[in-house]
Amino acid sequence: MATRYPLYLCLALSSAWLMAPPAFAQADPAAALDQLSDAATGTGSGTALARQQIRSGDLTGAAATLERVLINHPDASDVLLLHASVLCRLDDAGGARLEIDEVRGRAIPGQAWAEATAACGPIGRPGRGG
Amino acid sequence: MTDRMGTNRMGARARFLALAVAVSLAGTAIAAGQPQIVGINAAVLNNVRIRSAGAPQAHIAVVRQRVALNDEVQTGGRSQLQVLLLDKTTFTVGANARLTIDRFVYDPNRSARSLAASVTKGAFRFISGRPDTAGTTNVRTPIASIGIRGTIFEGVVGQDAANIAAGEPGVGPRVRSDPATASLIILRGPGRGTQGRVRPGVIDVTAAGRTVTIDQPLRAVYVPAAGMAPIGPFIISPRGLQQVQALIFPGVAQAMAFLPNDRTGTGFVPPETGGRRPRYGYPGYPEPGGDGYPGRGGYPGQGGFPGQGGFPIGDLPSGGNGQMSQDPAGKPNQVQPNQGQMGQGQDPAGQSPGGQSPGGQGPGKKLKSPAAVQAPGPTPTPTPTPTPTPKYPGKP
Numbered sequence: 001m002a003t004r005y006p007l008y009l010c011l012a013l014s015s016a017w018l019m020a021p022p023a024f025a026q027a028d029p030a031a032a033l034d035q036l037s038d039a040a041t042g043t044g045s046g047t048a049l050a051r052q053q054i055r056s057g058d059l060t061g062a063a064a065t066l067e068r069v070l071i072n073h074p075d076a077s078d079v080l081l082l083h084a085s086v087l088c089r090l091d092d093a094g095g096a097r098l099e100i101d102e103v104r105g106r107a108i109p110g111q112a113w114a115e116a117t118a119a120c121g122p123i124g125r126p127g128r129g130g
Numbered sequence: 131m132t133d134r135m136g137t138n139r140m141g142a143r144a145r146f147l148a149l150a151v152a153v154s155l156a157g158t159a160i161a162a163g164q165p166q167i168v169g170i171n172a173a174v175l176n177n178v179r180i181r182s183a184g185a186p187q188a189h190i191a192v193v194r195q196r197v198a199l200n201d202e203v204q205t206g207g208r209s210q211l212q213v214l215l216l217d218k219t220t221f222t223v224g225a226n227a228r229l230t231i232d233r234f235v236y237d238p239n240r241s242a243r244s245l246a247a248s249v250t251k252g253a254f255r256f257i258s259g260r261p262d263t264a265g266t267t268n269v270r271t272p273i274a275s276i277g278i279r280g281t282i283f284e285g286v287v288g289q290d291a292a293n294i295a296a297g298e299p300g301v302g303p304r305v306r307s308d309p310a311t312a313s314l315i316i317l318r319g320p321g322r323g324t325q326g327r328v329r330p331g332v333i334d335v336t337a338a339g340r341t342v343t344i345d346q347p348l349r350a351v352y353v354p355a356a357g358m359a360p361i362g363p364f365i366i367s368p369r370g371l372q373q374v375q376a377l378i379f380p381g382v383a384q385a386m387a388f389l390p391n392d393r394t395g396t397g398f399v400p401p402e403t404g405g406r407r408p409r410y411g412y413p414g415y416p417e418p419g420g421d422g423y424p425g426r427g428g429y430p431g432q433g434g435f436p437g438q439g440g441f442p443i444g445d446l447p448s449g450g451n452g453q454m455s456q457d458p459a460g461k462p463n464q465v466q467p468n469q470g471q472m473g474q475g476q477d478p479a480g481q482s483p484g485g486q487s488p489g490g491q492g493p494g495k496k497l498k499s500p501a502a503v504q505a506p507g508p509t510p511t512p513t514p515t516p517t518p519t520p521k522y523p524g525k526p
Contacts, residue, residue: 028167028196029167029216030167030169030170030196030216033169033170033172033214033216033218034170034194036172036214036218037170037171037172037173037193037194037214038194040172040173041193054326056327057325057326057327057328058326058327059320059324059325059326059327059328060257060258060259060282060320060328061218063257063282064212064214064218064220064222064257067173067212067220067222067255067257067379068172068173068212068214070379070381070382071173071174071175071210071211071212071222071379071381072173072175074175074379074381074382074384074385074386075382075385075386077386080382080386087318087319089324089325089326090282090318090319090320090321090324090325090326090328090347091319091320091321091322091323091324091330091347092282092318092319092320092321092347092348093347094347094348094368094371095318095319095347095348095371098368098371098372098375102382102386103386
């Protein structure tokens with residue numbers, strides 16, 4: 001009978017593993033968030049993700065993505081302008097105008113201004129741009 | 131003999147079952163003892179620390195680090211953090227802030243979520259996660275509770291809230307505030323004209339048993355101190371909003387050089403002297419009236435953002451309802467809740483400071499500090515005496 005105890009122990013451990021709650025058994029629940037964080041480490045990858053989210057209608061997700069990028073790259077004027085265009089799409093035009101004003105005079109690609117215009121309507125392009 | 135063997139087998143089975151149950155319970159206990167992961171640090175700037183529940187000391191926060199229930203997030207000067215929760219809800223906290231996720235229950239299969247968080251200090255920005263998620267979401271400050279229905283909103287708690295509110299025509303410098311707990315809440319959207327898979331946002335701000343509902347972007351509510359009813363809703367001024375942004379995004383504020391002379395380390399710069407004396411007798415604050423955003427009325431549907439060109443963020447235009455007028459008798463001032471939205475359509479054409487940037491008044495302008503903020507009390511409050519503050523160079 002004693003020779004069967006190891007078997008019982010293995011069965012008990014297996015049973016315990018199966019009976020344990022999901023948090024004890026499943027993988028890291030936040031693993032999917034790492035990709036979102038990683039995408040924000042670069043302006044290119046971050047804006048690409050944001051544009052993808054915009055196309056899919058996830059505007060709040062796009063705003064959050066761009067804010068992550070801005071934490072990592074606070075001087076990225078084109079990212080701030082894209083964020084402003086997202087605010088316009090979210091009907092926060094007043095907040096968008098403040099951000100557009102912040103990039104006044106900075107060199108920003110014409111495509112970024114075109115995006116902002118598409119989202120916010122015709123706007124006077126302040127300052128010089130690229 | 132047979133009976134004895136049967137008894138032994140039954141005993142072995144009983145021992146096996148007892149062992150299985152014990153090991154299982156032990157595993158459950160271990161799992162229960164582990165912190166409940168609710169999200170990650172999605173972005174970190176400068177000095178951010180996290181103190182786990184029950185831990186004596188905080189540790190330095192890093193990107194991708196897991197955030198657990200009841201972890202207290204603390205940011206330092208010119209620091210920032212974005213916490214990304216499992217349902218994609220984000221908390222972005224600015225400098226010198228403290229945030230704790232108090233409750234988070236999320237079932238992605240049932241699109242259900244229950245979230246409660248508390249911000250005891252500093253500025254933050256909240257963006258709801260999945261828009262189709264049902265459940266309750268609540269953010270608390272020391273003196274106010276914000277019920278959230280799918281939205282983006284910002285808040286400031288503490289001295290900075292009192293300073294910003296003092297510069298708001300909807301509040302004014304004569305409201306007595308508690309510098310430790312004063313809470314300024316601003317709805318940012320989505321507005322009714324939103325696009326995409328989002329619904330217009332609504333927040334309910336409750337304090338002292340009174341609830342104020344906000345359902346339009348850039349409307350704000352201010353709670354000066356414990357036991358005081360919310361003031362508002364009022365339209366946050368461009369300058370006030372800019373100061374809030376500088377608190378939440380100190381890196382952007384510094385990089386864009388629109389608040390370059392902050393010496394507090396918080397990203398906050400007091401309201402700029404407007405160069406004229408408002409009717410309520412305190413220099414440095416814009417006069418009530420109009421929402422101050424460029425483009426007459428400022429918001430879509432209220433006068434037209436598109437096509438106006440230029441993005442002036444100068445002084446608010448004159449006009450308004452005069453509710454902040456000076457008390458000629460010098461009586462003690464009381465909290466004067468804003469009785470509605472301010473100044474819509476009161477900006478006659480040509481009076482807006484079109485084209486002015488925040489720094490458009492040029493370098494060398496003297497700043498005046500915001501109102502001397504005092505704890506609530508029955509004593510009369512004299513007109514605050516401005517103190518010298520850093521100069522405010524103009525924007526390029």
